[in-house]
Amino acid sequence: MHIQTAAVQTLRDHEHGAVVPPVHLASTFELDAATEDAAYAYQRGSNPTRAQLEQVLATLDGAEHGFAFATGMAATAAVFSTLQVGDQVLLPASVYGGTFRFVDKVFPSRGLTGRFVDDLGALTDADFTPATKMVFVETPANPTLRITDLRRLVELAHRHGALVAVDNTFMTPVLQRPLELGADVVVQSATKYLAGHSDLLAGTVTTNDPALAEAYALAQKAQGGVLSPSDSFRLIQAIKTLPLRLDRQQANAEQIVAHLREHDDVTTVFYPGSHSEDEARIHASQATGGGAVLSFELAKGLDRVRFIQALRYPVYAVSLGGVESLICRPATMTHEAMTPQARAAAGISDELLRLSVGIENIDDLIEDLDQALAAAR
The missing domain is CATH 3.40.640.10 (Type I PLP-dependent aspartate aminotransferase-like (Major domain))
Structure with missing residues (x-):
């Protein structure tokens, strides 16, 4: 089955x-x-x-x-x-x-x-x-x-x-x-x-x-x-709807990852397999997809707070995996229990943002990210 x-x-x-x-x-x-x-x-x-x-x-x-x-x-x-x-x-x-x-x-x-x-x-x-x-x-x-x-x-x-x-x-x-x-x-x-x-x-x-x-x-x-x-x-x-939801969320996430990687206002995008070719090969051998969570950092000089405030669709909140897109700042939200030294060792910078992608229309999500990045300049 x-x-x-x-x-x-x-x-x-x-x-x-x-x-x-x-x-x-x-x-x-x-x-x-x-x-x-x-x-x-x-x-x-x-x-x-x-x-x-x-x-x-x-x-x-x-x-x-x-x-x-x-x-x-x-x-x-x-x-x-x-x-x-x-x-x-x-x-x-x-x-x-x-x-x-x-x-x-x-x-x-x-x-x-x-x-x-x-x-x-x-x-x-x-x-x-x-x-x-x-x-x-x-x-x-x-x-x-x-x-x-x-x-x-x-x-x-x-x-x-x-x-x-x-x-x-x-x-x-x-x-x-x-x-x-x-x-x-x-x-x-x-x-x-x-x-x-x-x-x-x-x-x-x-x-x-x-x-x-x-x-x-x-x-x-x-x-x-x-x-x-x-x-x-x-x-x-x-x-009962998990496979359907996750299929749509992952498809959306893959398009957002590709879009942000080409965006001048984004410096780093993390997605399964992005760290190295070896990790990409390993992930492909043990999983059938990258999922629907990604992390990224804005280019130097952009205002992170203005970016988040300008977003219309992703909600600034902890958690992930819901049908609605959520964005958070791990350093002060999901990982606030870690010491600054522990976060540094883990590669979690103060500017890192984590996006859990929902099932919204992909064009709406990408347009929203673009206008929020423009607002942050």
Whole structure:
């Protein structure tokens, strides 16, 4: 089954023939008095609607197990919950600011260490110690869109007994399938492309490892950061249009990238594969497209604030992946938790702008960018 079909052919209400599954809002469920057993007992542990969503998530990622959380960071926290005191995690220097905050602020109190690496693609055996238990990677990285060779990283990490966790938010299973490349776990902020309308928060985790699956189920039950039945239902419905939305968003982004690269008022444009021919080759080998996020810097002398204020369509706001275009300044918005030194190491300048491209008409978007650039001169 192709992913476009899998996204639509979700579970149905076979009892009543409804093409849309019902929402089960119950917080508690009746048990058998003799055995005190049932498929569901309490919503935090499991819920029929959330279970349906988790089956969809697993199917899309080609996984045996799927888990839905209340936010993307709750999902990331669940992935980190498998670590023990003394463990080390390797991460890219250019990583989502929320993940950086978790490593910087929460890891120390748990006896964990995180090491931020300028280029995960340059890791060697010497970078691993007995304490290194996980490599957490974003490819493309946020917001520099740097690419990491997942096959090479998996082989290297597994040789040292370390897990590989991939944040696949930018690509989604439509464009990149890390589990099929050997990764142990995939995490996504479903708030972004999976939900796609900037109107709900959610996070997902998928894996084929039964031991990890048991740990993530425990994280749901013990920590309680689960997705509600109502939002689970809404996410099921949103996923049905994910391939269509992303196809349009990516087509728009590709045209904007080409336009900005030829524009005198723009000096640098980052898009997956733009850093080097080697990264372009790697990305083409492990993904089927560049996605719909790009970053760029204005030419020297242009007024960044005037440019943003002049835009009519992209909204100046955090987040990405919605049907509407969004633009942000990572240094002070998505990555404000990072120190200036950390941002510099990650290649995130104060002038870098990140554009999440929506499904608007491409001519309108390009015309808007051009008039805003003219206003910034």
